[in-house]
Amino acid sequence: MGLLRSLFGPSRDEIWRQLSSQTDGEFVAGGFFRGSKVLLQHGEWTFTLDTFTTGHGNHRRTCTRMRAPYVNAAGFHFEVYREGLFSGLGRGLGMQDVEVGFPEFDRDFVIKGNSDHGLRTLFSNENIRRLLHRQPRVNFSVRDDDGWFGDQFPDGVDELRFDCLGIIRDLDQLRNLYELFAETLDWLCETGSAYEADPHVDLK
Numbered sequence: 001m002g003l004l005r006s007l008f009g010p011s012r013d014e015i016w017r018q019l020s021s022q023t024d025g026e027f028v029a030g031g032f033f034r035g036s037k038v039l040l041q042h043g044e045w046t047f048t049l050d051t052f053t054t055g056h057g058n059h060r061r062t063c064t065r066m067r068a069p070y071v072n073a074a075g076f077h078f079e080v081y082r083e084g085l086f087s088g089l090g091r092g093l094g095m096q097d098v099e100v101g102f103p104e105f106d107r108d109f110v111i112k113g114n115s116d117h118g119l120r121t122l123f124s125n126e127n128i129r130r131l132l133h134r135q136p137r138v139n140f141s142v143r144d145d146d147g148w149f150g151d152q153f154p155d156g157v158d159e160l161r162f163d164c165l166g167i168i169r170d171l172d173q174l175r176n177l178y179e180l181f182a183e184t185l186d187w188l189c190e191t192g193s194a195y196e197a198d199p200h201v202d203l204k
Contacts, residue, residue: 012036015169016049022171023178042182044196045070048203049174051167064168065161068181069201072142072158074193078113078122079141080132105129109138118193125187131180135173137164140180157199160184 013029013036020027020038030036037050047068053060098116099106100123109132113119123129132138143159153159160181168174188194 010169012051012167012169015171015174018171019049019174019178022175040178042178042185044198045181045185046203047178047181049177061165062167063163063165065163066177066181067162067203068160068185069153069157069199069203070160070185070188071156071195071197071199072193073156073195074115074118076113076115076118076122076188076193077142077144077158078111078119079139080109080111081139082137083108083110100124102129105133108133121191122184122187122193125183127183128180128187131176131183134176135162135164135180137166139163153199153201157201 013027016036016038017027019025020040023040025038025040028037028039035051037048040047040049045068047066049064049066051062051064053062055061096112098111098113098119100111100120102123105111105123111119111123132140140162141160143161144153162177162180168177185194185196189196
């Protein structure tokens with residue numbers, strides 16, 4: 001174990017336990033069919049940090065995700081990800097990319113949503129932009145449920161979600177991710193797009 005740690009650094013579970021202890025969260029050890037996860041609290045909301053796999057056979061990839069169901073008062077949806085090859089191809093096929101008025105942020109990210117005003121209000125928050133810039137790989141969005149094989153949410157409840165390829169084992173990056181979720185939900189409440197209320201959803 002000492003040799004492996006010296007070669008590859010601390011394990012995921014070791015880093016995630018540290019995150020849990022530093023944020024008063026709960027580390028839930030994985031089993032044979034389910035990986036470990038961390039449950040983090042902020043106000044009425046629970047953030048669930050875990051991993052999942054996509055693809056088939058030799059093309060299977062592990063991703064890290066954080067999810068937080070919340071009461072979406074305004075029905076505001078968005079998706080933000082870093083500028084790159086595939087985002088450029090998406091634009092050519094008619095993908096809408098909204099500029100929110102901050103040149104560096106507009107340059108580095110593709111920003112989509114169902115309300116231009118909502119996007120500009122959300123990303124007028126300097127802390128949210130700063131915390132997104134600290135994530136090297138970003139897909140940050142609001143979804144109306146947890147996908148075909150996941151949880152279906154009650155009416156008026158959506159999910160704030162972050163996904164990225166690979167397993168995040170950087171403690172600072174994970175703390176920044178927790179802060180990003182907290183800051184975003186607080187700001188959505190302050191600007192009238194969310195309610196600080198228990199959504200009564202327990203993620204699998």
